[in-house]
Structure formats: C-alpha cells, structure tokens
Amino acid sequence: MPGNKYNCSPVTPRTRVERLLRERELRKSNRSFQSSEEARDGNKETEILVNDSCLPENNNLGLPSEEEFLKGAAAARAFLGDGCQRQDGRPSKQRLLVVANRLPVSAIRRGEDSWQLEMSVGGLVSALLGLKEFDAQWIGWAGVNVPDEVGQRALTNALAEKRCIPIFLDEEMVHQYYNGYCNNILWPLFHYLGIPQEDRLATTRSFQSQFDAYKKANQMFAEVVKQHYKEGDVVWCHDYHLMFLPKYLKEYNNKMKVGWFLHTPFPSSEIHRMLPSRSELLRSVLAADLVGFHTYDYARHFVSACTRILGLEGTHEGVEDQGKLTRVAAFPIGIDYERFIRALELPQVQNHMKELRQRFAGRKVMLGVDRLDMIKGIPQKILAFEKFLEENPHWRDRVVLLQIAVPTRTDVPEYQKLTSQVHEIVGRINGKFGTLTAVPIHHLDRSLDFHALCALYAITDVALVTSLRDGMNLVSYEFVSCQASNKGVLILSEFAGAAQSLGAGAILVNPWNVTEVAASISYALDMPDDEREKRHQHNFKHVTTHTSQEWAATFVSELNDTIVEAQLRTRQVPPLLPTEVAIDRYMKSSNRLLILGFNSTLTEPVDALGRNGQLKEMELKLHPDIKAPLKKLCDDPKTTIVVLSGSGRIVLDDNFGEYNMWLAAEHGMFLRHTKGEWMTTMPENLCMDWVDSVKHVFEYFTERTPRSHFELRETSLVWNYKYADVEFGRLQARDMLQHLWTGPISNASVDVVRGGRSVEVRAVGVTKGAAIDRILGEIVHHKGMKSPIDCVLCIGHFLAKDEDVYTFFEPELPCESPPPARALVANHVKTSVPNTLTSQSGPRASRLKKQRSLSTLEKKETNPGSAIALQPALQDRMPLHEGASVLDLKGDNYFSCAVGRKRSNARYLLGSADTVVSLLKELGH
Ligand SMILES: O=P(O)(O)OC[C@H]1O[C@H](O[C@H]2O[C@H](CO)[C@@H](O)[C@H](O)[C@H]2O)[C@H](O)[C@@H](O)[C@@H]1O
Numbered sequence: 001m002p003g004n005k006y007n008c009s010p011v012t013p014r015t016r017v018e019r020l021l022r023e024r025e026l027r028k029s030n031r032s033f034q035s036s037e038e039a040r041d042g043n044k045e046t047e048i049l050v051n052d053s054c055l056p057e058n059n060n061l062g063l064p065s066e067e068e069f070l071k072g073a074a075a076a077r078a079f080l081g082d083g084c085q086r087q088d089g090r091p092s093k094q095r096l097l098v099v100a101n102r103l104p105v106s107a108i109r110r111g112e113d114s115w116q117l118e119m120s121v122g123g124l125v126s127a128l129l130g131l132k133e134f135d136a137q138w139i140g141w142a143g144v145n146v147p148d149e150v151g152q153r154a155l156t157n158a159l160a161e162k163r164c165i166p167i168f169l170d171e172e173m174v175h176q177y178y179n180g181y182c183n184n185i186l187w188p189l190f191h192y193l194g195i196p197q198e199d200r201l202a203t204t205r206s207f208q209s210q211f212d213a214y215k216k217a218n219q220m221f222a223e224v225v226k227q228h229y230k231e232g233d234v235v236w237c238h239d240y241h242l243m244f245l246p247k248y249l250k251e252y253n254n255k256m257k258v259g260w261f262l263h264t265p266f267p268s269s270e271i272h273r274m275l276p277s278r279s280e281l282l283r284s285v286l287a288a289d290l291v292g293f294h295t296y297d298y299a300r301h302f303v304s305a306c307t308r309i310l311g312l313e314g315t316h317e318g319v320e321d322q323g324k325l326t327r328v329a330a331f332p333i334g335i336d337y338e339r340f341i342r343a344l345e346l347p348q349v350q351n352h353m354k355e356l357r358q359r360f361a362g363r364k365v366m367l368g369v370d371r372l373d374m375i376k377g378i379p380q381k382i383l384a385f386e387k388f389l390e391e392n393p394h395w396r397d398r399v400v401l402l403q404i405a406v407p408t409r410t411d412v413p414e415y416q417k418l419t420s421q422v423h424e425i426v427g428r429i430n431g432k433f434g435t436l437t438a439v440p441i442h443h444l445d446r447s448l449d450f451h452a453l454c455a456l457y458a459i460t461d462v463a464l465v466t467s468l469r470d471g472m473n474l475v476s477y478e479f480v481s482c483q484a485s486n487k488g489v490l491i492l493s494e495f496a497g498a499a500q501s502l503g504a505g506a507i508l509v510n511p512w513n514v515t516e517v518a519a520s521i522s523y524a525l526d527m528p529d530d531e532r533e534k535r536h537q538h539n540f541k542h543v544t545t546h547t548s549q550e551w552a553a554t555f556v557s558e559l560n561d562t563i564v565e566a567q568l569r570t571r572q573v574p575p576l577l578p579t580e581v582a583i584d585r586y587m588k589s590s591n592r593l594l595i596l597g598f599n600s601t602l603t604e605p606v607d608a609l610g611r612n613g614q615l616k617e618m619e620l621k622l623h624p625d626i627k628a629p630l631k632k633l634c635d636d637p638k639t640t641i642v643v644l645s646g647s648g649r650i651v652l653d654d655n656f657g658e659y660n661m662w663l664a665a666e667h668g669m670f671l672r673h674t675k676g677e678w679m680t681t682m683p684e685n686l687c688m689d690w691v692d693s694v695k696h697v698f699e700y701f702t703e704r705t706p707r708s709h710f711e712l713r714e715t716s717l718v719w720n721y722k723y724a725d726v727e728f729g730r731l732q733a734r735d736m737l738q739h740l741w742t743g744p745i746s747n748a749s750v751d752v753v754r755g756g757r758s759v760e761v762r763a764v765g766v767t768k769g770a771a772i773d774r775i776l777g778e779i780v781h782h783k784g785m786k787s788p789i790d791c792v793l794c795i796g797h798f799l800a801k802d803e804d805v806y807t808f809f810e811p812e813l814p815c816e817s818p819p820p821a822r823a824l825v826a827n828h829v830k831t832s833v834p835n836t837l838t839s840q841s842g843p844r845a846s847r848l849k850k851q852r853s854l855s856t857l858e859k860k861e862t863n864p865g866s867a868i869a870l871q872p873a874l875q876d877r878m879p880l881h882e883g884a885s886v887l888d889l890k891g892d893n894y895f896s897c898a899v900g901r902k903r904s905n906a907r908y909l910l911g912s913a914d915t916v917v918s919l920l921k922e923l924g925h
C-alpha cells in the first residue's frame with residue numbers, strides 16, 4: 001500500500017535541497033500509483049478539479065512541528081499526508097485554497113437558476129489543472145455578472161460540484177478593477193508596454209478610482225478566503241490581480257500560510273517605479289511568506305524593486321524588512337503533458353488529425369495559438385510571415401499559417417483596437433498572396449476545444465510564438481508535448497519565459513526583428529530531419545520532466561518550509577529589552593557601567609531613501625534628543641559612561657568633548673576621559689604596513705562608486721557605501737574583496753570585516769571585546785574604585801566581529817558563540833584581579849590571558865605626541881584588594897542590547913536610536 005511505503009523515512013534529509021530531491025522521488029512513486037488507480041477508475045478527463053478530498057479534521061497536515069522539520073521530513077509529510085491516511089489507505093492530501101481572479105470555469109446563464117459551466121481559456125487555468133495531488137478548492141470570479149440572489153445561489157451550488165467558490169463582482173467593479181487597473185494599467189506595464197499612451201490623461205484621471213476598486217476587489221477575495229479557511233490550509237494567491245491579497249489575509253490571521261505567484265513577467269524596477277502605487281503594491285505582496293515567479297530574472301527584478309523603491313534589504317533568500325524575511329524564488333511552471341499525450345490516442349482526435357492533414361495536403365502547416373493580446377506580438381508575427389512570402393515565392397502555395405486568436409478582455413479599448421489592426425493586416429496579406437482556392441493565412445477569432453487544439457498541435461510543422469513579453473507561454477510546451485511523431489520546429493520569442501527552458505531546442509527570435517523572424521521561418525521549413533529530431537528531443541525532455549504537478553508541489557512544499565524556517569529564525573532572535581526590569585536594576589545599583597556605541601546607537605536616523613540621489617550629510621551626527629539625558633547620566637557619580645566606537649578620535653572629540661565620560665575610539669584602541677589625554681590600548685606589535693596599499697584600493701573603488709566614501713583611521717580603513725546604489729555598492733564590495741585578498745592583504749595580519757554596507761580592514765586583534773578589559777582596568781584605576789561594578793548596560797549597533805564585547809561580560813562563554821539562553825542568567829560574573837583570574841578555567845578566562853600577553857602596554861607613541869600608551873596592565877593596576885572582583889553583576893544585572901539588529905549575540909534587542917534615547921531618558925530620571 002503506498003501509504004505505508006511513504007510513512008517511514010529511512011534516510012533523513014539534512015538540507016532543503018536534499019529534502020526537495022527526496023520529495024520529488026516520493027512524488028514520482030505516488031504519481032505512478034495514482035495513475036494506475038486512475039486507469040482502474042476510468043478516465044477522469046472531464047473533471048475540472050479532481051474531487052477526492054479527505055478528512056481535514058484530525059489532520060496533521062498543517063504547520064509541521066519544529067522537531068519534524070529538523071528531522072528534515074516535515075514538508076514531505078505535510079505534502080504526502082504522513083500519519084493521516086484515508087480509509088481506503090491512500091495518503092491524505094494537503095488542503096489548498098487556490099485564489100485567482102478567474103475560476104477554471106466560466107459560467108453561462110441558461111435560466112433563472114440554471115447555469116452551464118465551460119472551461120476558461122488561458123495558461124493559468126491550464127497549469128492549475130495539474131493540482132491533482134492536493135485537496136484543492138478554487139476561489140475566483142466566474143467571468144459573469146450575477147446581480148440577483150437566486151442566480152448567485154444557483155451558481156454557487158453548480159460551482160461547488162467543481163470545487164469552485166465564486167466571487168461576485170458587479171459590472172462597475174469589473175470595469176474599474178479588471179478592465180481598468182488590472183488590464184489597462186498593470187498588465188501593459190508588467191509587459192513593458194508602459195501606461196497606455198493615447199488616453200494617458202484619461203488614464204491618469206481615472207487612476208485613483210481604479211486603484212480603489214482594485215483594493216476593494218482584493219478585499220472581497222479576502223473575505224471569501226476567510227469564510228473557507230481552516231487552520232493549516234495553504235492559501236495560494238495568483239497573479240497581478242491580487243497583489244493586495246497577501247496583506248489583507250495576514251492582517252486577518254498572521255499565522256495563515258500565504259504564497260503569491262506571478263504568472264506575468266515582473267519588469268525591471270525602472271518600469272515598476274512609474275506606477276503611482278508602486279510602494280503599496282510591493283509592500284502588500286511582501287506580506288506573503290513566499291513569493292514566486294516563472295524565471296530568475298523576474299524574481300531578481302522584484303527584489304531589486306524592493307531594495308531600490310522601498311529601501312529594503314535584498315538577500316539571496318528574498319527581501320528582509322525589519323527582521324521579517326519574505327522568500328522570493330523562481331518556480332518555472334510546466335504542463336500536464338500526459339493529458340495531451342492521452343488525448344492524441346483518442347479516436348475523435350485521430351480523426352480530426354486525418355481531416356486536417358487532408359485539408360492541408362501538399363502544404364506545410366505553421367501554427368500560432370494566442371489570446372488576442374498585444375503582448376503576444378500577433379501583428380509582428382503576421383508581418384514576418386508576409387516578409388517570408390515576399391522573399392520566398394516558391395513557398396507561397398506550399399505553406400499555410402493557421403492563427404488561432406482567442407478573444408480576450410474585449411471591453412478594454414486597447415484590445416478592440418488590436419482586433420481591427422490584426423484583421424486589417426490579415427486581409428491585406430490574403431488579398432496579396434491568396435488565390436481563388438487558397439489563402440496563406442487562416443485567422444480564427446475564437447477558441448478551440450481541447451481535442452481540436454491537440455489535433456492541430458500534432459499536425460503542425462512549425463509553431464510560431466512571437467510574444468513581445470510573456471510570463472511563460474504554455475502554448476509552446478503544449479505544442480512540444482504533441483509532437484512525438486512529427487518532430488515539428490518551434491520558433492520562440494526570446495522575450496517569453498519559456499525561452500529560458502526551451503531555448504536550446506527552439507529557434508529563438510526577437511519578434512521586433514521582422515527580417516530575423518522571416519529568415520527563421522525559412523530555416524525551420526527547410527530544417528533537416530536529424531536536426532529537427534535533436535531539437536525536439538531536447539524540448540520534449542524538458543516538458544516531460546517539468547510538469548505542472550511538480551511546479552505546484554514544489555511551491556507548496558517550499559511554502560511550508562519557509563514558514564517553519566521563519567519560526568526557527570524568530571527563536572534565534574533575542575527578545576526586546578525588558579526596559580522596566582533594566583531600569584529597576586540600574587536604579588538599585590550603586591556602581592554602574594554604561595557602554596554605548598555611537599553609529600546607529602546615538603546618531604540621527606538616516607532616511608532609507610536618502611540614497612536615491614539627494615545630497616546627504618555623510619558625517620555622523622548625534623541624535624538631537626540625546627544631549628540632555630546623556631548629560632544628566634554623565635554627571636551622575638554612580639554611573640560611568642564609555643562611548644565605544646569604531647570612529648576615530650577626532651569624531652568622538654567633536655561629538656562628546658563636552659560630556660563627562662570616557663571615549664574609546666577605533667574599537668577601543670584609543671581611550672581618554674574627556675578631561676584627560678588620549679591613551680592607546682593598542683597591542684604593541686600591531687603591524688600597520690598594509691595601510692597604504694589598502695588605501696589605494698579604497699581610493700580606486702571610491703572614485704568608481706558614486707556616493708561611497710572611505711575613512712582612514714589609525715588602526716583600520718573603512719569603505720562605506722550606505723549612500724550609494726545598494727546593488728552597485730554590493731557588487732563593488734565583492735570586487736573590492738577579491739582585489740584585497742589577491743593583492744595587498746594576501747600576507748598581511750589583518751581582518752576584513754564586511755558590514756551591512758561597508759568593508760573594513762583592520763589589524764588583527766582590533767575588536768571591541770579585545771579592548772574592553774584594558775579599558776575597564778584603566779577606568780577602575782582612574783576612578784580609584786573601591787567597590788565592584790554592580791550593573792552593566794552594553795548597548796550598540798556593533799558588527800558581528802565586535803560583538804565579542806557583549807560576550808565579554810557573559811559567564812564562561814566562548815567568544816564567538818551566543819549566550820545559550822536569552823533569559824536573565826543568575827550566575828555571578830566576575831572579572832577578577834590576577835589571583836582569582838588565573839584560577840579560572842573557562843574560555844573567557846583564557847581569552848583574557850591571551851589578551852594580556854598581547855599587550856605589554858609599555859609607553860608607545862602611535863602618532864608622535866598624539867596618544868600615550870596605557871601604562872600598567874589591568875591586573876597590575878587593580879585598586880581593589882587582592883582577590884576582590886572588579887565586576888559583581890549578580891548574573892542578572894547585565895543587559896547587553898543590539899540596536900537595530902535582527903540576530904545578535906546580545907541578550908536583548910532595541911529597535912533604533914530612538915528607543916535608546918527613550919531608555920537613557922528613563923535612566924536619568
Ligand atoms: O483571465 P484573462 O484575463 O482572460 O487572461 C488569461 C490569463 O492570462 C495570463 O496568463 C499568464 O499565465 C500563464 C501561466 O502561468 C503564462 O504562461 C502566461 O505567459 C501568462 O500570460 C494571466 O496571467 C492570467 O491571470 C490570466 O488568467
């Protein structure tokens with residue numbers, strides 16, 4: 001029994017790819033079982049959606065537990081229904097709500113309460129017919145206005161048999177939302193046709209009302225989803241009609257598993273930014289857990305639009321917004337090729353093929369099958385055919401072009417214009433090359449039924465797809481699947497998504513280049529048999545291995561995974577600082593240490609879009625609200641404040657000279673009390689020979705990266721591109737690193753630290769954590785402290801390399817690893833005088849020893865006369881009596897906080913510099 005076969009997983013996949021591979025195998029065996037079952041049950045061709053749902057209650061197909069996921073089998077189980085078998089022993093199916101503008105059936109009214117249902121035409125419908133492996137229900141518009149309740153009820157009942165749930169849109173809504181915003185604005189824009197030109201003013205005027213209707217329609221879809229949603233369901237939203245749906249669904253229930261897939265291209269961000277509602281649309285889509293596209297290019301454009309237009313972080317996994325990751329990936333669609341192959345065996349299809357062959361005997365058949373849409377390049381196709389006939393008179397009575405042009409969106413003026421334009425060109429060419437008995441172009445303004453279409457595909461010699469842009473183009477896949485005997489040639493536009501998958505077997509053309517298309521027609525018609533065979537085999541293999549079932553299963557499985565991964569990620573994120581507890585502990589302490597970062601901790605926030613071209617102040621500036629609270633805290637005798645920053649001494653002098661505090665510049669390599677001189681805490685043998693050559697590299701990249709800059713510090717160099725174009729900056733950074741590694745720093749004793757938007761080269765040993773014990777020693781000595789520090793707050797937006805400062809105060813932890821628990825730790829943390837220290841055996845103790853041996857701390861001048869070396873080492877200067885502790889934090893009087901970070905070794909997070917300001921205000925009360 002297949003259920004039993006799949007239940008046990010002998011090999012546990014460790015990675016996502018391993019798991020996907022394994023699932024693929026499982027699906028294959030599952031499918032062969034299903035087809036044998038189907039063969040036994042008879043042909044199910046007439047079913048719109050396979051109607052064998054199973055027990056949603058008591059079903060563990062919802063969110064897999066973390067443990068399951070870690071075993072690597074979670075999504076496979078969700079998909080295959082592990083542990084949930086139906087009574088007949090077959091594995092149960094994942095419940096899936098498919099939400100698309102159009103239902104797979106269109107309704108025609110036959111009476112007050114009687115409806116006839118017909119299959120809708122279009123690639124999306126064809127593709128989603130392959131969802132047999134799910135317990136799927138389809139929510140969408142039936143393509144008809146039903147104003148009365150009787151009609152609505154009757155249609156709802158009729159559709160229920162097909163597992164379809166209708167959305168009722170009235171005429172005005174269809175006009176504004178579907179014809180207007182969807183098909184007159186988004187559709188042309190996403191296909192690089194811009195916003196319609198002639199009626200631009202009218203379009204601009206009606207834009208707002210169409211956009212409002214679009215949002216309203218999306219809300220209506222959301223309402224229906226809510227009514228039918230059950231916990232654990234996957235909600236799969238489709239296409240440009242429903243870009244607001246992910247947002248509305250997540251607002252209703254954040255736990256809903258929501259995926260969104262775009263069937264059209266997603267254009268370059270330069271095109272998308274023309275849309276007045278560009279940001280809102282992107283943000284709404286980003287509410288989904290997983291966002292899918294047909295090709296990597298479309299996915300890349302989407303991520304790029306999010307970084308350039310919204311200022312968000314694009315990663316290799318997707319788009320990050322304040323810790324929330326929306327996964328973005330390519331999922332190229334396929335078809336249910338077996339359905340076509342089966343159809344070709346049917347007697348009525350065979351008969352039809354015979355008729356067609358007789359009808360066009362002695363002529364080669366060329367075929368175009370498209371919705372009558374401007375993106376399909378039908379006029380360009382026909383003009384290229386005309387050119388071919390002009391240049392090749394010997395072919396004129398030996399070839400025929402059959403063009404099936406399915407009427408679509410007939411209420412949109414652009415489509416009406418296109419229809420007349422095509423008719424005119426066809427008439428002209430037929431007039432020019434036709435005879436009394438034959439015409440070169442047979443143009444049909446209607447759709448064909450599935451069997452007629454299969455017959456046509458099978459007898460075709462050359463299929464011609466000339467889309468100006470096309471999300472995928474399934475016609476090309478369908479043609480290939482029907483050509484097992486004929487091995488016809490496919491001429492395919494390089495602007496169709498399918499060019500990326502069928503490009504090697506097809507003849508690729510630029511549809512705008514009529515001469516090239518005409519030449520390709522000639523080449524295709526004369527192609528030798530062996531070349532046709534080879535090209536066909538290549539494409540056939542692709543079509544039969546990339547099916548719509550595989551596409552849907554992979555998307556849903558990835559969606560399940562994405563959600564579990566997000567949960568795991570959330571658990572790695574430290575909690576927000578419990579401010580009340582921190583303030584309470586701080587107030588009750590008598591010798592407090594406050595370590596503060598500077599950049600993004602105490603500075604003015606930078607506008608995310610500041611990099612869009614406006615001139616920006618590149619110098620760091622103190623947050624305007626921080627001055628008063630900071631002053632108050634600095635003047636509190638019970639509190640010692642250290643600003644610990646990567647910035648140089650001058651920057652810290654300029655910003656903090658007026659306060660009574662300690663300044664630790666260049667990651668703590670320089671230290672001074674604001675009333676005293678700068679000292680250096682630098683290890684004596686710090687080698688800086690590499691600086692000049694690194695500086696040359698930084699200069700070179702700064703010149704070539706607009707709005708980037710670099711800082712030359714005494715112990716490091718930093719190249720910063722936070723105001724530059726993000727993508728360009730990132731590419732340049734990658735290039736820079738290669739230059740550095742192969743050149744100036746290949747043998748140098750340096751660390752290269754990559755920040756969010758910076759590259760820093762520092763001498764080895766320059767980190768905030770490495771400097772902190774020397775800083776602490778100096779402070780204790782300088783203040784003549786008699787009692788231990790009993791409360792530490794360490795707050796900063798530090799790079800990972802510098803997070804060793806957080807772990808410095810943690811009990812017995814290896815430098816690089818995060819504290820095991822985020823909750824308050826009850827241990828006592830002590831940095832002790834030498835006797836105590838040498839008795840410690842944990843990693844932190846050995847780290848302290850190592851640091852001391854690096855630092856001989858003799859008098860040393862780095863920059864003649866500018867800083868003196870910190871004199872005695874920490875252990876030699878402790879004023880506290882022998883064996884006493886410098887720190888006595890009682891475990892829980894330690895609060896390390898990462899500002900504006902999502903993952904950190906700190907115990908807690910703080911949102912931004914604004915929250916730091918509020919905290920400091922409270923501490924100063
Ligand atoms: O529903 P209509 O307005 O009549 O339009 C029909 C469909 O056209 C578009 O299809 C796209 O999806 C195909 C499958 O992924 C793809 O191969 C093709 O390139 C696309 O154009 C549209 O995206 C659908 O929503 C429409 O239903």
Ligand SMILES: O=c1ccn([C@@H]2O[C@H](COP(=O)(O)OP(=O)(O)O)[C@@H](O)[C@H]2O)c(=O)[nH]1
Binds near residue numbers: 126
């Ligand atoms: O008379 C017709 C012509 C086309 N189609 C179907 O319409 C879909 C067109 O999909 P494609 O991806 O090529 O483009 P779309 O129309 O979705 O933009 C294909 O599945 C065709 O089989 C159909 O059912 N009947």
